[in-house]
Amino acid sequence: MTDFFTGIDKLEYNPDSTSLAFRHYNPEEMLLGKRMEDHLRFAVAYWHSFAWPGGDPFGGATFERPWFGETMELARLKADVAFEMFDILGAPYFCWHDADIRPEGDSFKESRRNFEDIIDYLAEKMEHSQTRLLWGTANMFSHRRFMSGAATNPDPEIFAWSAATVKLCMDATQKLGGENYVLWGGREGYETLLNTDLKRERAQAGRFLQMVVDYKHKIGFKGAILVEPKPQEPSKHQYDFDVATVYGFLKEFGLESEVQMNIEQGHAILAGHSFEHELALAASLGILGSIDMNRNDYQSGWDTDQFPNNVPEVALAYYEVLRAGGFKTGGTNFDAKLRRQSLDPLDLIAGHAGAMDVCARGLKAAVAMLEDGTLENKRNERYAGWDSEYGKSLLQSDLASIADDVESSGIDPQPRSGQQEVLENLVNRFV
Incomplete structure (x- = not known):
C-alpha cells in the first residue's frame, strides 16, 4: 500500500450521506433488466489521472506527484497508486496509452522492454483487483517525432515506428484482456496546405488502419477496433474530424464493418455538434462502440477535458446509447482531468465520484424516458x-x-x- 490516499475510504452508495459518497451511482441497481454498473461500464483514464502534470498552454506543471519521473520504479509506484484509486472508486475498468504507463527509453527496443515489464506488473495488479482493461491505445502525438503525424507522416520511418508501436500496444491489450483497442489521430492532419499532400496522407492513414484490422484477426483479438474522432486540435485540419467524416473514410477503405467509434463529448462540441448527435449518427450507421465522457468549458472554446456535471446533457447522451442497444464491449471512459488548481488526492477521488453520480443520474433519466415511451x-x-x-x-x-x-x-x-x-x-x- 502507498500513502497517497491515506484517510480516504472506499466509496459507498449512500444517498443520504453528508460526506464523500455515491448518491446516485448504485452498481447493483437494476435498470431495464441490467445492473447499473453493467450499463455504464465506467473506466478511469490513466493519462489524465496519473500522467498529466497540470500544465496548460500558458503555464507549466502544478501537480507534484510522487511517481512523476522516468524510471521503472516510479512507473510501478504509479500503478500501485492507480489500483488503489480504482479500488476506492469501485471502478470496473481503466484505459491507458503506452506512454502513460512506462518510461521512455533511449531506443524503441528499450521502450519496448520497459513497456512489456510494466504490462506484466499491471497483469499482477489485476489478479488482485476487480478492475479490468476497457481499452489500450498508443500515444503517437506527444513525442516530437510525431509533430507531423504518425500514419500520415511524410517520413516513412515514422510510419514504420508507429506501426511497430501499435503492434506492441495491441499485443499488450490482448494480454491484459482488454475489450477494445482505440486509435485516435492526435496529429493526423495538417497545419498548412503549402506542404501537405492530402491524397497521399489519406491513403497512408487508410492503409495503416487496414494493417491494424489485419493484425487484429491474425492474433485472434476478440475486442473491437475503435477510432476516436478528433477535430481541429491541435492541427488546423484532421482526417478524423467527426463521425460522418470517419465513416466516409471507413467506407473508402472497406473498413465500415470492421471498425467502430469511440466518441468523446468534448470532441463532438469542437466539431460543431452535440454529443447526442454524434452518438445518434454513429448508432444509425452501426458503428457506435464506446464513449469518452467529459465536457468543455463553453466560455473557453477549446477542449478543456473537464469532468461532466450537466445531467440533462448526459441524459440525452445515454438515451441515444440505450436506443442503440447499450454498450457491448464499450463503456464510459472518463477522459477528464482535474483543474490545475485542484492539487489534493481528495480532488482526484471527488472528480471521479461526482462524474459517476452525474452519469448515473443521467442514465436513470434516460431509462425513464425510454420506459415512458412518449418520445419514441x-x-x-x-x-x-x-x-x-x-x-x-x-x-x-x-x-x-x-x-x-x-x-x-x-x-x-x-x-x-x-x-x-x-x-x-x-x-x-x-x-
Missing part, C-alpha cells in the same frame, strides 16, 4: 406516413410516375408541427 411514440407518429402503402410505394417509383400521380390525385399537402417545444418540455420532466 412521437417520433414514430411523425414518420408514420412512410410506413403506409403510399409511402413505401414512393421509394420504389420514379420521378415521372410520381409527378403524374401528384397531378391526377390532386393532393395538397400541408406542413405539420414538429413540436420541438413540446418534446423539450417532456424531456425536462425527467431531468
Whole structure:
C-alpha cells in the first residue's frame, strides 16, 4: 500500500450521506433488466489521472506527484497508486496509452522492454483487483517525432515506428484482456496546405488502419477496433474530424464493418455538434462502440477535458446509447482531468465520484424516458406516413410516375408541427 490516499475510504452508495459518497451511482441497481454498473461500464483514464502534470498552454506543471519521473520504479509506484484509486472508486475498468504507463527509453527496443515489464506488473495488479482493461491505445502525438503525424507522416520511418508501436500496444491489450483497442489521430492532419499532400496522407492513414484490422484477426483479438474522432486540435485540419467524416473514410477503405467509434463529448462540441448527435449518427450507421465522457468549458472554446456535471446533457447522451442497444464491449471512459488548481488526492477521488453520480443520474433519466415511451411514440407518429402503402410505394417509383400521380390525385399537402417545444418540455420532466 502507498500513502497517497491515506484517510480516504472506499466509496459507498449512500444517498443520504453528508460526506464523500455515491448518491446516485448504485452498481447493483437494476435498470431495464441490467445492473447499473453493467450499463455504464465506467473506466478511469490513466493519462489524465496519473500522467498529466497540470500544465496548460500558458503555464507549466502544478501537480507534484510522487511517481512523476522516468524510471521503472516510479512507473510501478504509479500503478500501485492507480489500483488503489480504482479500488476506492469501485471502478470496473481503466484505459491507458503506452506512454502513460512506462518510461521512455533511449531506443524503441528499450521502450519496448520497459513497456512489456510494466504490462506484466499491471497483469499482477489485476489478479488482485476487480478492475479490468476497457481499452489500450498508443500515444503517437506527444513525442516530437510525431509533430507531423504518425500514419500520415511524410517520413516513412515514422510510419514504420508507429506501426511497430501499435503492434506492441495491441499485443499488450490482448494480454491484459482488454475489450477494445482505440486509435485516435492526435496529429493526423495538417497545419498548412503549402506542404501537405492530402491524397497521399489519406491513403497512408487508410492503409495503416487496414494493417491494424489485419493484425487484429491474425492474433485472434476478440475486442473491437475503435477510432476516436478528433477535430481541429491541435492541427488546423484532421482526417478524423467527426463521425460522418470517419465513416466516409471507413467506407473508402472497406473498413465500415470492421471498425467502430469511440466518441468523446468534448470532441463532438469542437466539431460543431452535440454529443447526442454524434452518438445518434454513429448508432444509425452501426458503428457506435464506446464513449469518452467529459465536457468543455463553453466560455473557453477549446477542449478543456473537464469532468461532466450537466445531467440533462448526459441524459440525452445515454438515451441515444440505450436506443442503440447499450454498450457491448464499450463503456464510459472518463477522459477528464482535474483543474490545475485542484492539487489534493481528495480532488482526484471527488472528480471521479461526482462524474459517476452525474452519469448515473443521467442514465436513470434516460431509462425513464425510454420506459415512458412518449418520445419514441412521437417520433414514430411523425414518420408514420412512410410506413403506409403510399409511402413505401414512393421509394420504389420514379420521378415521372410520381409527378403524374401528384397531378391526377390532386393532393395538397400541408406542413405539420414538429413540436420541438413540446418534446423539450417532456424531456425536462425527467431531468
